[in-house]
Structures are given as C-alpha cells and as structure tokens.
Amino acid sequence: MTSSRPTPLHAEHQRLGASFTDFAGWSMPVRYTSDIAEHTAVRTAAGLFDLSHMGELELTGPQVAQALDHSLVGQPSKIGIGRARYTMLCATDGGILDDLVVYRLAEEHFLIVANASNAAVVREALIERITGFEAELRDTTADWTLIAVQGPASVPIVATLTDLPLADLKYYAISTGKLAESNILLARTGYTGEDGFEIYCRPDDAAGIWTALLAAGAPHGLLPAGLACRDTLRLEAGMPLYGNELSAATTPFEAGLGRVVAFGKEGDFVGRDALARRRDEGARQVLVGLTSTGRRSPRSGYAVHDPESGQQVGAVTSGAPSPTLGHPIAMAYVGVGYDEPGTQLQVDIRGTRDAVEVVALPFYRRA
Amino acid sequence: MSVPDNLQYTAEHEWIALDGDIATVGITAFAGEALGDVVYVELPAVGDAVRTGDACGEIESTKSVSDLFAPLDGEIVEINDAVVADPGLVNTDPYAAGWLLRLRVTGESALLDAAAYETLIGGE
Structure with a gap:
C-alpha cells in the first residue's frame, strides 16, 4: 500500500x-x-x-464577498444565500488555477469546493488575495x-x-x-x-x-x-476536468467558459486585464467534442489532424468509449476553423489515423 | 485474487497454458481488474509470426488501453472470436472463456510460475 x-x-x-x-x-x-x-x-x-478528496475552504468576515469578487473571476457577492455558482480562480495572466463551486451559506460565510489536486494552490492563492480585506479563510477539508x-x-x-x-x-x-x-x-x-x-x-x-x-x-x-x-x-456530460481540459495554460475562453468571467463587476479582480485581452482577441484554440464510429477511442494527448492537409490542428484532452452512447467520444482543443459541428477530422490513435467528427457538447443531456 | 496453479505467467500479466507446442494466452484477473471493464479487444491475425515481447494486440477499457504482448516466439494459430464479440469475458472469465489467442511455440521463453506471479503482484 x-x-x-x-x-x-x-x-x-x-x-x-x-x-x-x-x-x-x-x-x-x-x-x-x-x-x-x-x-x-x-x-x-x-x-x-x-x-x-475534494478540498473545502470556508471564508467569513464583513468584507468576504468583496474579497472573493477580487479573487475569483465570477461575482460571489451576487450569489444569494443558499445558492451556488460555478467559477474559476485565474492567475494574473488569465490561466486557470482551478475551477470551483462557491456556495453562499450566509451573508458573510462562503464555502468553496476545490479539486483535490489544486486544493493547496487555491488555499494559498486565496490567503494572499484576501489580504487587506476584512475576511478570513479556514481550510476545512478535514472537517x-x-x-x-x-x-x-x-x-x-x-x-x-x-x-x-x-x-x-x-x-x-x-x-x-x-x-x-x-x-x-x-x-x-x-x-x-x-x-x-x-x-x-x-x-x-x-x-x-x-x-x-x-x-x-x-x-x-x-x-x-x-x-x-x-x-x-x-x-x-461535456464537463471539463482540471488537468485535462483546464490548466494554467488555458483561459476560460478557450474552454468555452468565458461566461464565467464577470467583467461587469465593481473593482479590479485578479486576471482582469489578461482575460479582457483574450476575450477581445478571441481564442486561438477551442474546446470541441469528437465522436467516432470506430471502436478505438481517442485518448488524452493524441494528435488531431486535418484530413485534407494532414497537418496537426489540435490535441485530445479526454476520451473514452461512451458507456451510454456505445461509441468513442472525446474532447479536444482544435484551431479556430476546425471547430464547427460536422467538421471531419482524424485522430492519430497509436499510429493509425481514425476518422472523427466534431460535435456540439455535451454528448449526453438528461431527458 | 485467483492465480491458478496450473498456468504460467509473464510480468506483463498474461497467463499461458501450454499443451505440447500450443500455448493458449489470456490476461490475468489482476490485469482485468486493473483495466476495468474491457470494451474492445484487438488481436493479431491467424498466421502472424510473433516474437516474445512484441506488441501484437490491444485491450481497451473505459479507462485505458494497454498492449497485448506476445509471451513466446511463435505463430498465431487461433484467436478467440467470442472475446472479440464480447470483450467483457476478459473480466468475467479471464482464465477460461476470456482466453485471447493460441500460438504454436517455436522458441523457449522464461515464464513465471503461479507462486512467482503472485509475488510479483504483491501476494495475497
């Protein structure tokens, strides 16, 4: 063991x-x-x-809502008591440090749930970012x-x-x-x-x-x-996983999650300038869904090619045989222009290029 | 985890049943458990010549994919069509209905006995 x-x-x-x-x-x-x-x-x-294994961080204090508006790309101050939002912690360059769920338990009490692999990074970043606000953070993962x-x-x-x-x-x-x-x-x-x-x-x-x-x-x-x-x-369900679809090298815009960035909120927030630039320039790579009629599944890291030119135009981030759909599914970052549903691409599956088709996410939506 | 005494093994988690010069090959229960539910098996063609350690097929589960390595030098004489049609047999009946291929052995190879394989996978 x-x-x-x-x-x-x-x-x-x-x-x-x-x-x-x-x-x-x-x-x-x-x-x-x-x-x-x-x-x-x-x-x-x-x-x-x-x-x-998920990390829990609890934040309290008279200025906790402003402190979180400053620290995260969303606007926790607008979350109603007893409600939750999906949001992200980004670096100053806009790169994603983690994706989070923020619950507002009381006016001055928030619970943030972080990925296990990023819990320490999130804790340390938040401790630094809330400095100067009347707010306190406790790591309550063990509680x-x-x-x-x-x-x-x-x-x-x-x-x-x-x-x-x-x-x-x-x-x-x-x-x-x-x-x-x-x-x-x-x-x-x-x-x-x-x-x-x-x-x-x-x-x-x-x-x-x-x-x-x-x-x-x-x-x-x-x-x-x-x-x-x-x-x-x-x-x-087309949900991104940190470490696969999301990383410090991607911003919410590549991941198709630009909507989580609340540019309209008052005050500055960490990553604002870089994220605004990325929003205005447009992402160079876009997260798409891929499906195949074959039996072999694209897996994380496999190259995506344009069948016309043979050039690599992207890379798979996650892939598996879908138990519900019965065929391979994958998510991949591909260059703009290759992201329209219906686009025919190829994935290099351990030396053989298999045909895949770009599809809209999610692959599965509950009835 | 069951490690049948009457079989031989490789460090790549394959089992081998020798009958004269014909070796029947599958993957162990330990390997099946590590892979999770197997959903796709790709096997070599009958007539293919393989050498010990050659990647000669693939075993894919929802979680991962791994190569199937030839455990011995030889020629593929039969593949298990039933396991291609129903790859879950690798999980449910790894030492019988879930066998993968048969080869005619042409060379000697060092295989592990059940005790050595059990030690390799951490014993029970």
Missing part, C-alpha cells in the same frame, strides 16, 4: 470490495464491481460516491466528508432519510438540515450530468449516512460508484 490518505469511508469501501487508486494523495475507490454497471446505474437509477447521490432516483432515495423539502431545493442550491439524523449541508449539485445531491457531513457521521443511503437506495437500483465512472459520466 502507498502512504495515501484514506477517507473516513475507507472501511465501507473495503467492505464493498472496492479497488483503490491514489488520487492527489488520497486513497479513493476507483470501482466496486464494474465501471460500466456503475455508470449505467447513475444514468438510469442512482450512484453513491465518496468525494471526500467535511462529501458524499454524492447522483441519478434520476436521487430524490426518492434522499427523501426517505430527510425531512428537507427536496422539491424546493433547486439546482445549484444548498440547505442545512438533517439526514439520517445527522447534521448536514445538502446541495443540489454534481458532476455527472444527472440530477442529484452532494451531502457535506461530519467525518464521524459519514459511515452512518453512507450505509443509510446504500440501504435506502438498494430498492431503487443505487450502486456505490467509483472515480472511474465519475470520469466517463462527466465526459459524456
């Missing part, structure tokens, strides 16, 4: 026969039985995920266990364990309450393209909540689900 950090649910995963992988220093379940079965369960019933229930059966499953009025909890909203008799934060967010919930609970309560959800979900077809299917689910 490696020295990676177990989550508070490690014993539960072992009991369920999980295979583990090291992910950003955490020992995480990669699958329990079959990635495809877990993927399909999320699309048709529900899946139960341990996401305790929270994050459990997600994702899939069309999420509502009936969670409803059996809480009195919270789930119908009133809108997409990208968060509420405090009780679930399986433990105090929790219940958010209607996720990373699978399905309806579902993310449950923030105390580590001591995590095993009780996990087993209660497994039991409540079993009649609905819920399966425990690992990181392997989380990746194919997010890919089908």
